[in-house]
Amino acid sequence: MVSLHSDDTADGVYGFVRGATLTRHLLKPALDAAELILPRNRNDIIDGFTACHGIIREGYQGVLSAPPGVRPHPFEIILETPQGAPQYLQERALVAALQTILAEYQKLMAYAANL
Numbered sequence: 690m691v692s693l694h695s696d697d698t699a700d701g702v703y704g705f706v707r708g709a710t711l712t713r714h715l716l717k718p719a720l721d722a723a724e725l726i727l728p729r730n731r732n733d734i735i736d737g738f739t740a741c742h743g744i745i746r747e748g749y750q751g752v753l754s755a756p757p758g759v760r761p762h763p764f765e766i767i768l769e770t771p772q773g774a775p776q777y778l779q780e781r782a783l784v785a786a787l788q789t790i791l792a793e794y795q796k797l798m799a800y801a802a803n804l
Contacts, residue, residue: 690755690763691790693783695772701730702782703743705767712764716744718793719768719786726782727774736769766790 696703702723706716720729720743729743738745755763768786770779 690765691787692765692767694767694769695779696736696769697772699730699735699769699771699773700732701728701743701771702786703730703735703740703745703769705738705745705747705765705769707746707765712766713744714797715764715790715793716766717742719766719789720744722785722789723768723770723782726785727770727778730769730771 702720704716704720706712723729724743730740731743732740734740735743735745738747755765768783770782772779774782
């Protein structure tokens with residue numbers, strides 16, 4: 690599950706990640722791709738949560754995520770762009786991030802299947 694959001698208080702692109710290592714391996718490359726278009730938010734605290742290189746591992750329960758109890762539990766990524774950035778740059782950054790997530794997911798699934 691990938692949620693796209695614009696943050697009115699953000700200084701740059703960042704993301705929430707919940708769950709497995711798989712998710713972390715998707716978010717980092719996605720932020721790297723988005724950072725080519727918009728700066729990354731490198732604050733230690735973002736949106737009230739501890740962050741590292743624009744990655745937050747906590748979040749608001751039930752907000753921009755799968756409902757509790759959904760099985761199998763999906764990987765969950767929330768990508769945030771700075772609302773103050775021009776709309777077209779926000780869109781370009783999110784498209785770059787999504788394309789990267791799809792490419793990385795394919796690699797990880799091929800590796801997981803021992804292909």
